[in-house]
Amino acid sequence: xxxxxxxxxxxxxxxxxxxxxxxxxxxxxxxxxxxxxxxxxxxxxxxxxxxxxxxxxxxxxxxxxxxxxxxxxxxxxxxxxxxxxxxxxxxxxxxx
Numbered sequence: 001x002x003x004x005x006x007x008x009x010x011x012x013x014x015x016x017x018x019x020x021x022x023x024x025x026x027x028x029x030x031x032x033x034x035x036x037x038x039x040x041x042x043x044x045x046x047x048x049x050x051x052x053x054x055x056x057x058x059x060x061x062x063x064x065x066x067x068x069x070x071x072x073x074x075x076x077x078x079x080x081x082x083x084x085x086x087x088x089x090x091x092x093x094x095x096x
Contacts, residue, residue: 003027004072006079009036019043020083022076026068031061036080043080045073 007030008023022034022045033048047059063069 004068004075006075009076009079009083011083020080024072024076026072034076036076043077045076
């Protein structure tokens with residue numbers, strides 16, 4: 001699937017494993033609430049989720065196509081890295 005677009009990556013401040021919020025478009029669907037996490041040197045993109053009645057987290061969005069899921073994660077982490085390494089004024093001007 002080639003129609004994946006990272007619309008926004010919002011960096012988080014503070015402690016914790018969450019590093020950024022991600023909004024992406026896949027085909028005609030816009031998804032808000034994905035997150036970049038980092039723990040023990042590993043980074044990954046987590047889909048929006050909620051706790052079920054048993055207190056377990058479940059994804060509210062799940063991409064079944066493994067290739068599309070991997071591509072989305074690659075694009076999101078690449079944009080996250082770009083923002084982490086960009087001069088602060090670049091994002092102040094863009095309103096991010």
